[in-house]
Amino acid sequence: MKIIVAIKQVPERDARIRVDAAGKWIDLQDVEFTLNESDAYALEEALQLKEAHGGEVIVLSAGPERVGKTIREALAKGADRAIHVESDDLAAYDALGVAQLLAAAVRDEDADLILTGLQSDDLGLGQTGVILAELLALPHASLILKIEAVPGGIKVLRELEDGWFQHVELPTPAVLTIQSGNSKLRYATLMGIKRAKTKEVRRVTPLELAAKPEAPVVVLERVLLPNKQRTSQILGGSPAEAAAALVEKLRFEVRAL
């Protein structure tokens, strides 16, 4: 099975959030980056499928040079090679534009499966995988927890709302977006880290992939910190004082105790 995993490098969850000078994104100075959480699960699913059925896992990521570090980490966990769509200016693209780049980068690979995380922890659009399926004219399923090979295709477990689930069968090649949490993520071994250094990372630029970038139809105009119209009453003091104040509130104002 030949599997492509599209992954994204995102700011760490506890990164300090300050709006940058242009007002269009956060100030990335001093921000640490990590692999997007649901993409980590997509990678894990891909590696498990390869272990079960053989084949190849190819990591695909778009972004500036620093993304190379996240790609190496994925290679260290066991991916075989990588494609890096290198661009310092991905913010100029909308979700369709990014998906077009990714589609162009993998079209000739003829993979059996393309996996990606359900959504990114930074922009949270939750669309890249589904758009990719449409652009490549492949069937897809989203919010996937389990993948099983069946004759002619795959059977997946899809999460629905309110604790409901559903099995869906689809032919391969197909695109799946993976929900977090179903398997235990592996760590890179020392041997894996060593091997990753010699694995192939093919770098391509947007210009090489598409003759001309299309004008985005959806534009992020401005970011701003949420309005602090806080109605919450912050109880200060030492932990013991704050706790005592809260018990008072819950007893006499909320009348819950």
Added chain:
Amino acid sequence: MSNAMSSVLVFLEIKNREISRISWEAMAAAHTLAEGHGLSVDVALVASPGNPIFATIHGKAPRTVYAIDHSLLHDYTADGYTAAYAQLIQQVSPSYVVFPHTYQVRDFAPCLATRFKQVLISDVTGIETHAGAASVAPTFIRQLLQGKLNAQYHHRGTGPCFLSIQAGAFRADAAEAGATTLATFEPRLDAAKIRTKPSEPFRASAQTVDLSSASILVSVGRGIREEANLPIVQELATALGAELAASRPICDNGWLPMDRQVGSSGQTVAPKVYLAIGISGAIQHLVGMKGSQCIVAINKDENAPIFEVADYGIVGDLFDVVPALTAAVLKGKG
């Protein structure tokens, strides 16, 4: 057939044989948009025209209600819905297409938008229209970085603008009388082009914990760091006579069973008191608990979005605050 670029088309969703609450909210969002730009609102849903559900459509009256009727739409598939909806959009030619932001919509709407060379603006929490300037494009607000940042988006270009509306962001409109036409829309669908085969939905396990009946919930999130730390919140729950609940990562890690999960993929709760401990307050969690009568947040990050919905907050290390709170509760009882 309506004039080009003159309407807002809202796709409603049925859940448990009713039009879902989030669908009414999406309809209210559509009216906000329509009023700002002098547009009509049409709604559509997949159901036979004889379905009694059409009699339940309320709120501000839409101009037309489309009953999208086809045997291949009885079970949801992305291929079937994308094809059917695309045909209705081509016929109605709306300037805006509005969806409730549900798991189902997330599964097909990005495909549908792509078919029109558009991009879905997903998970919209606010719409700003510009009074007296209907020709000025509206601003759409959505959250980034798990609610730590808001972003303003604009749609450019001439095609329809696709939006999905987050749960709880708009209040469903009160019913108003008005003339509505019910029209049947029969899409042309080909069974051979529906590539996925869905099975019947099922519930993984019988729910053993009904969080919705608890009057106090102590809910724990990522801030607890490891499973071995759970007893400190369990002790607080016991002292309060509360049920223990959790945000998604805790259940994903298997530290607490799935049936204790609160949020869009777990249970929706509205207890008398909801204590959010070490929960930052991503929107997927907030939609499951923001109806609680009193929300208490304990978090070390004073900028955590959970404080935006909390009535009382304690900014501090939960490993100090929670044991102190347990002691204070027990002391009060003694």
